[in-house]
Amino acid sequence: MTKKTFSKMLSANDVGSTGGHQGGILVPKSEAELLAFLPHLDPAVKNPDAWIECEDEVGGLRRFRFVYYNNRLHDPNGTRNEYRITYMTKYFREVRAREGDTFEISREEGSRYKIRIVRPIAESVTPQDEKAFRIRITSGWSRVH
Template sequence: MTNRTFSKRLSANDVGSTGGHQGGILVPRTEGELLTFLPHLDSTIKNPDAWIECEDETGTVRKFRFVYYNNKLHDDGGTRNEYRITYMTKYFREVGAREGEELELSKSGTSSTYKIRVVRTVAPLDNQEESDGVRIKIKSAWRRVH
């Protein structure tokens, strides 16, 4: 039984601490291995989606929406061509997820349910002067955990 795990460093926007509205966590189109790990979405359909069941740290099963916003492929003047996992805000709030922590998503080869957890930061993030108005972008790419 093969278990695969992917992780993503959470940005301030991912966890809602910027006050902005984000349409879910980005899954880059270039992340082929991650995209094969998630349910297949048919690009010939406009904005295909699939609901994925994820069991969190407490054993609670949550449903998130994996969606391919692809109106660029279907509409004149369409601009979106991106994969996202949405409906995660409530989960992040309930577990107190913070910028810089890691989101882990894993699944065994035979299961249809994913496991999800937030890996807490061991050391605190460097404090930054709030008055300077500058934010340092933390690399937010997904990576395979071995």
């Protein structure tokens, strides 16, 4: 069986540390492979959604809502046209997810989605190395091979 894994480095907004209200993690429309990995949502329906059952790091069952906010396609004054995964706040709080952690979601064909939080490995940097040591932080999704 083929296993696919996708990851996203979490932002402060994703984990709720900015105090703002966000409607879940954004799934860009440009990420065709990720969208094909998640349940199909019919754009002909206004704001279609599907529940994603996931097994977490310790075997617990989590349910997230995958939704396509698409009122721009259905309402004359609609503004939203974006995919999001919502209902993640409780999970992020319980696992103490922080900005810079990576959220991973994977699945083998015919099985339940699996999720986990991957923490960055702390490296010690001497003052002499600081100028050469750079970390590029991205906020988008990526496929893990």
